[in-house]
Amino acid sequence: MSGSAAGNCRKPSCANAIPAALATEQLCLDHFLDEAFQRTDTTFDRCRKGAPMQPGDLEWLLTDALAVVKNLEEGASEPDAHQRDRMLELLLILANLHEYVAHHSVRLDRPA
Ligand SMILES: [Zn+2]
Numbered sequence: 760m761s762g763s764a765a766g767n768c769r770k771p772s773c774a775n776a777i778p779a780a781l782a783t784e785q786l787c788l789d790h791f792l793d794e795a796f797q798r799t800d801t802t803f804d805r806c807r808k809g810a811p812m813q814p815g816d817l818e819w820l821l822t823d824a825l826a827v828v829k830n831l832e833e834g835a836s837e838p839d840a841h842q843r844d845r846m847l848e849l850l851l852i853l854a855n856l857h858e859y860v861a862h863h864s865v866r867l868d869r870p871a
Pocket of ligand 1: 768769770773774775786787788789790
């Protein structure tokens, strides 16, 4: 792996580099965190209202968690306190969401 060959964030008017761990998302860390927090918010809302989870929801739960862990590892040598806090917070929320799904036997919207 040779540095940050992933290019720049796909958000308009954002010139931040994409960390290697987010190459598939094509997002810089800040924008990835923004979107991830939004995803968890929406999903928590839906769960509380008793709406079924989509099969894809569990996939991004895992993908997001993995991406955060990878980013934490990569940034370990040059930690940005604010981003680190946000990543740790996101991990906590993702873990809670996982717990929630497990304990409330949230229905999975799966074709029979
Ligand atoms: Zn960005």
